[in-house]
Amino acid sequence: MFAIETNSLSKIYSTSFGKKKVNALSDISLKISPGTIFGLLGPNGAGKTTFVKLLLGITYPTFGSGLLLNKPVSNYLVKKKVGYLPENHKYPPYLKGRDVLKFFGRLSGISGKELEVKIGELLNAVKLTEWGNVKVKAYSKGMMQRLGLAQALINDPELIFLDEPTDGVDPIGRKEIRDILIEQKSKSKTILLNSHLLSEVEMITDRVGILNKGKLLREGSVKELTEKKEEYKIKLVETEYNYGKYSDQNTLIAKNSDGSLSVKVNDVTSLNLLVDALRKDNILIKEIELQKSTLEEMFISLINESEKNSL
Amino acid sequence: MIKNVWLITLFTLREAMARKVFLFFAGISLIALLGLILVFSVVGIDTFVDIANQSGSKGVIREVVNSIQLIIINPLAGLCLLLAIFSSASFVPSMMEKGNIDLLLSKPISRDQLLLGKYFGGILVVFLNILFLVIGIWIIVSLKFAYWNYSFLYVSITITFAFAVLYSIIVLLGVATRGSILGMMIAYFIFILLSPLLYAYFVEFKSVIENDVLKAFLDGLYYIVPKTSELTGIITINLAAGKGVTEYQPVLTSLIFLILAIGFSIYLFRKKDF
Ligand SMILES: Nc1ncnc2c1ncn2[C@@H]1O[C@H](COP(=O)(O)OP(=O)(O)OP(=O)(O)O)[C@@H](O)[C@H]1O
Ligand SMILES: [Mg+2]
Numbered sequence: 001m002f003a004i005e006t007n008s009l010s011k012i013y014s015t016s017f018g019k020k021k022v023n024a025l026s027d028i029s030l031k032i033s034p035g036t037i038f039g040l041l042g043p044n045g046a047g048k049t050t051f052v053k054l055l056l057g058i059t060y061p062t063f064g065s066g067l068l069l070n071k072p073v074s075n076y077l078v079k080k081k082v083g084y085l086p087e088n089h090k091y092p093p094y095l096k097g098r099d100v101l102k103f104f105g106r107l108s109g110i111s112g113k114e115l116e117v118k119i120g121e122l123l124n125a126v127k128l129t130e131w132g133n134v135k136v137k138a139y140s141k142g143m144m145q146r147l148g149l150a151q152a153l154i155n156d157p158e159l160i161f162l163d164e165p166t167d168g169v170d171p172i173g174r175k176e177i178r179d180i181l182i183e184q185k186s187k188s189k190t191i192l193l194n195s196h197l198l199s200e201v202e203m204i205t206d207r208v209g210i211l212n213k214g215k216l217l218r219e220g221s222v223k224e225l226t227e228k229k230e231e232y233k234i235k236l237v238e239t240e241y242n243y244g245k246y247s248d249q250n251t252l253i254a255k256n257s258d259g260s261l262s263v264k265v266n267d268v269t270s271l272n273l274l275v276d277a278l279r280k281d282n283i284l285i286k287e288i289e290l291q292k293s294t295l296e297e298m299f300i301s302l303i304n305e306s307e308k309n310s311l
Numbered sequence: 312m313i314k315n316v317w318l319i320t321l322f323t324l325r326e327a328m329a330r331k332v333f334l335f336f337a338g339i340s341l342i343a344l345l346g347l348i349l350v351f352s353v354v355g356i357d358t359f360v361d362i363a364n365q366s367g368s369k370g371v372i373r374e375v376v377n378s379i380q381l382i383i384i385n386p387l388a389g390l391c392l393l394l395a396i397f398s399s400a401s402f403v404p405s406m407m408e409k410g411n412i413d414l415l416l417s418k419p420i421s422r423d424q425l426l427l428g429k430y431f432g433g434i435l436v437v438f439l440n441i442l443f444l445v446i447g448i449w450i451i452v453s454l455k456f457a458y459w460n461y462s463f464l465y466v467s468i469t470i471t472f473a474f475a476v477l478y479s480i481i482v483l484l485g486v487a488t489r490g491s492i493l494g495m496m497i498a499y500f501i502f503i504l505l506s507p508l509l510y511a512y513f514v515e516f517k518s519v520i521e522n523d524v525l526k527a528f529l530d531g532l533y534y535i536v537p538k539t540s541e542l543t544g545i546i547t548i549n550l551a552a553g554k555g556v557t558e559y560q561p562v563l564t565s566l567i568f569l570i571l572a573i574g575f576s577i578y579l580f581r582k583k584d585f
Binding site: 076080 | 315318322325326329408409410411412413414415416417418419420421582584585
């Protein structure tokens with residue numbers, strides 16, 4: 001069973017009385033296992049929010065279908081086990097923080113003492129205990145976001161959708177939110193996280209999907225996506241040497257400013273042949289390191305590539 | 312699930328309280344009731360009561376009590392409806408605002424339940440307001456005349472029903488346009504102008520009109536448009552006088568209108584993308 005499963009999920013919005021059509025989401029087939037933190041990344045307008053809205057029945061797909069916890073998305077009862085923090089969420093300004101949690105808690109099917117206890121716990125977790133009895137119209141942006149997170153967790157959901165949860169939150173608050181998410185994961189909850197903040201996503205997600213213009217460009221674990229397959233950095237004891245003679249069509253060598261070598265090879269055999277050649281000439285090797293890019297580098301190059309291809 | 316609808320109903324009530332308009336009306340009601348008590352304690356109505364009692368018939372005193380009650384409730388009920396239309400017009404559009412609707416729809420509640428909750432919530436607010444006023448007037452007048460005209464309590468139901476019909480238009484246009492203006496304008500138009508005019512046509516001027524096409528058109532319009540004029544007028548008066556519902560046609564046609572409008576609202580709301 002998957003926590004989330006989609007089948008060619010697609011959404012076309014028509015605006016200006018049908019004159020302009022937007023392919024907000026095209027043919028997305030994704031499977032997300034329970035207990036994962038999945039990061040959905042993409043530039044503005046990529047379709048991240050649309051994806052979540054389709055899964056929650058807020059908008060309807062033009063084609064395709066989706067399952068949440070093995071139930072079709074059209075079954076509203078499955079949402080008993082779902083929590084959601086929308087982007088730009090709004091609460092009635094006349095409600096106090098505590099009342100917001102009470103309302104959405106009761107709507108999610110919990111009440112009475114259980115709800116009271118849960119509200120206390122969550123206000124504490126998001127550091128809003130002292131603000132629980134203040135009307136939300138007096139909340140700052142970051143406080144609204146914290147309240148939104150508490151609201152998303154009020155029913156102890158199996159599946160949590162968070163659209164930019166750290167938007168407007170200060171660095172310490174962001175760390176606290178990350179800790180809350182990691183704690184949820186340790187309770188084997190599934191989290192789908194929409195974000196632009198790639199360094200943050202890198203810290204906590206297990207898998208990521210990269211969307212651009214409604215298309216899923218890549219999907220995989222953070223490790224898989226950031227590994228540069230056949231690029232190594234070789235550090236040598238001696239730095240002055242003519243490395244040119246080791247290059248051939250299988251092995252591209254460039255010298256870095258610190259004297260180390262950047263090596264692009266076709267496969268591991270070529271790498272070992274290079275090592276053999278270096279060792280034969282008695283060159284001492286200190287370290288061989290598989291090169292990695294940051295998620296951000298990978299993201300930017302992937303998006304640029306896809307923009308180029310679409311031209 | 313009734314529980315979900317009830318929950319939304321309660322929170323709509325709360326939203327209404329936060330809007331202050333209903334509190335404003337409750338304040339006016341309270342002032343009216345206090346004024347009534349004051350008038351009764353100053354003006355020597357006792358002599359009036361005596362005359363009524365001397366004539367010996369219960370029928371006379373009942374009529375006196377009934378007319379006094381109606382004279383007081385009539386302008387206040389009208390004001391209540393005007394204010395209710397104004398303040399309930401934004402219930403549905405504000406629910407459909409971005410950021411709010413997303414959250415509501417992510418909860419285990421169906422769209423039908425959500426909309427019905429909003430509908431019943433609006434009705435409940437008006438009912439409570441009217442009930443407060445009707446019961447207040449009823450108790451004060453009845454105590455004074457020592458005659459308990461129970462039929463007067465029906466007024467709270469007819470006025471609420473008239474609002475329920477108007478509110479169904481507001482909900483329908485709220486869902487369709489995502490705004491409050493159009494629904495509010497049409498509800499006012501029907502309540503203040505169209506329904507009274509069509510009623511006047513139906514009972515007074517029908518025979519005057521010679522053109523058959525125009526007649527058929529006006530007849531059709533009369534049957535289609537909610538009959539708030541009769542509901543708050545003749546039907547309320549007869550009910551309060553203990554005569555029961557003397558004519559069912561205005562009630563039934565208005566009820567059919569209400570059901571169709573709400574049914575269509577639900578249909579539109581189910582299909583909407585947010
Ligand atoms: N209700 C709507 N009507 C018409 N077009 C829409 C609607 N909602 C979204 N779109 C379009 O669909 C595309 C995807 O939007 P979406 O909100 O899913 O992007 P996103 O990835 O969440 O962006 P961001 O990072 O800015 O939040 C955009 O081109 C947007 O203009
Ligand atoms: Mg978005």
